[in-house]
Amino acid sequence: MKHCGTQKLETDRLVLRRYMNEDGATMYKNWASDKEVTKFLTWPAHSSKEVSQGVTDDWVNQYSNKSFYHWAIVLKDNGDEPIGDIGVVDMKEEISMVHIGYCIGRTWWHKGITSEALKAVMDFLFDVVDVNRVESRHDPRNPNSGKVMKKCGMKYEGTLRSSDWNNQGVCDACYYALLKSERITSL
Numbered sequence: 001m002k003h004c005g006t007q008k009l010e011t012d013r014l015v016l017r018r019y020m021n022e023d024g025a026t027m028y029k030n031w032a033s034d035k036e037v038t039k040f041l042t043w044p045a046h047s048s049k050e051v052s053q054g055v056t057d058d059w060v061n062q063y064s065n066k067s068f069y070h071w072a073i074v075l076k077d078n079g080d081e082p083i084g085d086i087g088v089v090d091m092k093e094e095i096s097m098v099h100i101g102y103c104i105g106r107t108w109w110h111k112g113i114t115s116e117a118l119k120a121v122m123d124f125l126f127d128v129v130d131v132n133r134v135e136s137r138h139d140p141r142n143p144n145s146g147k148v149m150k151k152c153g154m155k156y157e158g159t160l161r162s163s164d165w166n167n168q169g170v171c172d173a174c175y176y177a178l179l180k181s182e183r184i185t186s187l
Contacts, residue, residue: 003066009120016071024053031105040142096132115151135177149176
């Protein structure tokens with residue numbers, strides 16, 4: 001892989017950018033404090049703005065690492081306010097694989113925003129970082145997350161039973177992936 005760190009990405013409606021220290025309060029307000037947003041995630045809803053601030057501060061500090069890829073999702077027509085999050089949550093250099101995680105505030109569910117962000121990140125990872133495999137997973141009780149993956153051309157690879165954990169406890173994990181050789185060029 002050709003690591004270059006988190007770069008600003010743009011789509012028709014979105015800017016995917018690095019977090020800034022001042023994003024903590026917005027992150028808390030727009031998604032991190034919402035138990036419905038975090039219901040199927042591996043981290044609990046944040047209990048205070050200070051928790052969100054600590055997380056964003058940590059991410060900002062990690063941007064000096066060229067193999068760290070993590071974006072704030074911002075609507076172009078919404079100022080510079082983050083409404084969600086997307087990033088590489090696991091990486092296996094030896095097979096050029098990245099695992100992507102994402103979430104978005106409930107206000108922006110079912111608008112195609114997460115799919116648009118995922119497609120932009122996948123294109124960047126394939127074209128710039130030279131990743132061979134992009135994968136993600138979801139709890140089968142959260143089928144909308146799987147719809148995002150399918151919309152971006154990812155292929156269902158199977159469900160691993162009782163193989164994962166989220167805020168609902170032990171759960172199954174539906175895996176999706178796309179290889180560079182089989183990628184789509186548009187949504």
